[in-house]
Amino acid sequence: MTEAVSRPTLEAVAARAGVSRATVSRVVNGGDGVREPLAERVRRAVEELGYVPNQAARSLVTRRHDAVAVVIAEPETKVFADPFFALQLRGISKELTAHDNQLVLLLTEGRADHVRVARYLAGGHVDGALVFSLHLDDPLPGLIQDAGVPTVFGGRPGWGEDTPAADPGVAYVDCDNRGGARAAVRHLLDLGRRRIAHITGPLDQTSAADRLDGYRDVMADVLGESDPRLVVESDFTPAGGERAMRELLDRCPDVDAVFAANDLTALGALRVLRESGRRVPDDVAVVGFDDMVPVTEQAEPPLTTVRQDIEEMGRLMARLLLQGLSDGRHRPRTLPGAPAVPGSPGTAVILPTTLIRRASA
Amino acid sequence: MTEAVSRPTLEAVAARAGVSRATVSRVVNGGDGVREPLAERVRRAVEELGYVPNQAARSLVTRRHDAVAVVIAEPETKVFADPFFALQLRGISKELTAHDNQLVLLLTEGRADHVRVARYLAGGHVDGALVFSLHLDDPLPGLIQDAGVPTVFGGRPGWGEDTPAADPGVAYVDCDNRGGARAAVRHLLDLGRRRIAHITGPLDQTSAADRLDGYRDVMADVLGESDPRLVVESDFTPAGGERAMRELLDRCPDVDAVFAANDLTALGALRVLRESGRRVPDDVAVVGFDDMVPVTEQAEPPLTTVRQDIEEMGRLMARLLLQGLSDGRHRPRTLPGAPAVPGSPGTAVILPTTLIRRASA
Structure with missing residues (x-):
């Protein structure tokens, strides 16, 4: 760099739109209470100036990152070789994007990396996690539970019934x-x-x-x-x-x-x-x-x-998580006595299957 | 949940290993100065207890998240349809995993989502970014530069020479x-x-x-x-x-x-x-x-x-970024007068190509 490039500020956006800083802040943070013509002016100014909100300050207000992690408990080679995951991610991506949430795919080389994944989840970088392809003896669900991150599983989690993760309040989407x-x-x-x-x-x-x-x-x-x-x-x-x-x-x-x-x-x-x-x-x-x-x-x-x-399963996983987050129904999983009301983390969504006849049988 | 599950603490690890809290902290945060037999005892206790370090506290000490974002400026459907990206990600994943860094793949549905990606990068969730498949009129490089995140590009960035991102100090890996x-x-x-x-x-x-x-x-x-x-x-x-x-x-x-x-x-x-x-x-x-x-x-x-x-290109991108991070050579890109020394963000690595003769020509 030969020269400093200044980043557009909240003030600059306010000046461009001819509104107060507070109004810009409310629009940028997705709050209500700003009339539509005004809100539209702010959004146009944000776009024209290429304003990027300060995420840290924003998170302090909203307590949200607008980001959801996807964890596939398989080596990344398998994630890219098996079209099942691509389809599931397609559904997840569409749903998250429709709600302006960032899809954060955490890839691993193998099970040895799951502690690092849990560390990232515990680090406060995402609002929740969608987790799939779990194997029975995988320590990941326990680690995720410890991390206190709201989670929806893809496929019925089946780990041992005596582990903490056998929680009946667990949320998942599966097919029949x-x-x-x-x-x-x-x-x-x-x-x-x-x-x-x-x-x-x-x-x-x-x-x-x-x-x-x-x-x-x-x-x-x-x-x-x-x-x-x-x-x-x-x-x-x-x-x-x-x-x-x-x-x-x-x-x-x-x-x-x-x-x-x-x-x-x-x-x-x-x-x-x-x-x-x-x-x-x-x-x-x-x-x-x-x-x-x-x-x-x-x-x-x-x-x-x-x-x-498969794509619909991904979409439903994302929807279930986002609904839980916006309703405040996802509580830290370590709180005792969290109720298992319908639609809460205790939800299971089971999709039907259909036999498709072609030539092989 | 019917009961609180307690998360293992630093103290519990210290007690198990028979060392002080400070020793555990040093080992967990990758610091030197702990003799190997002691460090080994701490690592074993961490593993046995399933201890997950508090990432926020850890980041305060190390100022590192041990996480690197990968941004592919294409819709996620293309990312999964084109084996080029799978190969590049394989190289990146191997290199990051070897250095216990988490690969954070940020997927998008299209260019309209790039502002959200930049917002996530600016939010302090990763130490740096690997960015590829850029098109000339894509606002992403400018947004990333504003976000102040150390970045290595895959492929020579070719956006207009009068934009801030035409910075000669830009780091990239490409083939000839x-x-x-x-x-x-x-x-x-x-x-x-x-x-x-x-x-x-x-x-x-x-x-x-x-x-x-x-x-x-x-x-x-x-x-x-x-x-x-x-x-x-x-x-x-x-x-x-x-x-x-x-x-x-x-x-x-x-x-x-x-x-x-x-x-x-x-x-x-x-x-x-x-x-x-x-x-x-x-x-x-x-x-x-x-x-x-x-x-x-x-x-x-x-x-x-x-x-x-292609896999090697991915590996080199990751290596270049991690080296820059550990040498402290990556400075916020908005600082004026950052020198373009060899190996700094101004590095370009160009890999050779080879003609492979088969039957078609």
């Missing part, structure tokens, strides 16, 4: 994983399949555990006891789906259907079935979960799957 | 866009091609403008004046590459080579050439830019391209 899985398996039974396998997700995540439960519900109902060799644990990735499908063909060469715990896993299974010369759906029918368009439409053959509205 | 483009066009000339087209990126970005300059350099050198109809402006996306290739075939049916400004654009061009019945490389040779593996390897035919080390 168990019901969706039941619909998938019932559809395969209706097609006349009987040797129906299930490739699970990571079973330390409630979404994967719930889908397995749904599979077992229907298999037990219809067939009585089911063959445990038909269930292979996997990890929600295409490579994991390939490994699991190879193991299944090895164990149970008579398998005639596969319910994969998500679409990416189903893609891996389709690849191995093709390599092994099995026709889909003639020899083996395949159903996925998520309906990750366009991946499901472009699969060979196009994938029958259980649709959940 | 012009040199890489020259190598691509020279390669096509060496193959005997003469009707060499160029599909550009968005020309309000310096990377795209520099690649166009490199193309023109060589065409003018070798062929004298070049045919302006051979240059079509595009936008770094596959869909844009398709549109541009259709226009090119329309304008210049005798085109025998295409240098696309990035790999995604080249993919779109390959698709249209296939549809139109042209053989690659026999009828039309194609060269891309970036070397986005595995996309380039899996293209039909595999894509010849100009490789830049």
Whole structure:
């Protein structure tokens, strides 16, 4: 720099708009009580001068940062490789932007970084957090609770019931994983399949555990006891789906259907079935979960799957958090005796699922 | 919550480790002067108790948040659709994590949100910012400069020379866009091609403008004046590459080579050439830019391209910023007369490029 660049002040905005400092302050801090023509003049002056409000002073008045953290408890490589997160972030981003809140995505390399994430959350840089992809033994929810940050979880948190985080007042948004899985398996039974396998997700995540439960519900109902060799644990990735499908063909060469715990896993299974010369759906029918368009439409053959509205889940998570913040319903989580009224942090929103029929089953 | 959960205190850590509060404080705040066996005992106690340091108090001592913002001046949909950003973030994430700094990714829906981003940066939530994908008329660099946040840019910032942000002291990391483009066009000339087209990126970005300059350099050198109809402006996306290739075939049916400004654009061009019945490389040779593996390897035919080390660029941006912060070389940008010493915010790091030959040219 060769010269000082002066930053436009509140005074400059007031002078430009021909109003008092107090009026500018009220408009900038989102307060009411300023008539619309005046408020509009202030907003125009703010824009023309490129005025940036002093956030620290502003926070003192509003006690808000207008920023919400998103924490995905997976390594950043997975965040960018799995379109699930992109969709969820799209919903979150739209909702936060509509309310002029900044989306602050905290990325990590792995679980060792979760203490640092909690430290950032505890540091007073955001008003709340949206947290997803938790695994059962992850210390993150406990750390976040200690940080005292209002939080909405994506997916039912399922950590041990004796930990503080098993708080019944926890707020989360999820889809009907168990019901969706039941619909998938019932559809395969209706097609006349009987040797129906299930490739699970990571079973330390409630979404994967719930889908397995749904599979077992229907298999037990219809067939009585089911063959445990038909269930292979996997990890929600295409490579994991390939490994699991190879193991299944090895164990149970008579398998005639596969319910994969998500679409990416189903893609891996389709690849191995093709390599092994099995026709889909003639020899083996395949159903996925998520309906990750366009991946499901472009699969060979196009994938029958259980649709959940991932973007809408993200949007609802953000909305639930912002509503709680503006109603003052989010209290520090360490306060004893906080009531679990409807819409409070004790809210669970469960979205329905739909079976989408394409060519694979 | 039915009961208060107490958060472990500095005192509890001191008691557990059998040291003084001051010793714990020094270890936690990364200070020196604590003997290793003692420091190790403190770290173990911190881990066992799940102690989260009070960030606000810590910041008062260190004046650091140990957090760095990443701002990508594109809508979040593009951030997740273009693998370029995932690669750059991978490099940034690795470097920041190695120094226990939190990566804070600020996502936006579009340019209208840049004032909010600047407000967050000005709010004292991060120690510095890494900013990329700037377009010429974007107000963001000016806003960031006003926010007084130490910044390293990804790609040479190219905004107007009369704006404050044209500061010669600006720090950035880039690849040799012009040199890489020259190598691509020279390669096509060496193959005997003469009707060499160029599909550009968005020309309000310096990377795209520099690649166009490199193309023109060589065409003018070798062929004298070049045919302006051979240059079509595009936008770094596959869909844009398709549109541009259709226009090119329309304008210049005798085109025998295409240098696309990035790999995604080249993919779109390959698709249209296939549809139109042209053989690659026999009828039309194609060269891309970036070397986005595995996309380039899996293209039909595999894509010849100009490789830049995108992950390394991200790593260097983070390293440059952290070095500047720890050396205290980053001063508030509004201070007059800050010297432009080597390694200071006036640093530019330009990485070399390499032509990677595959089947398409």
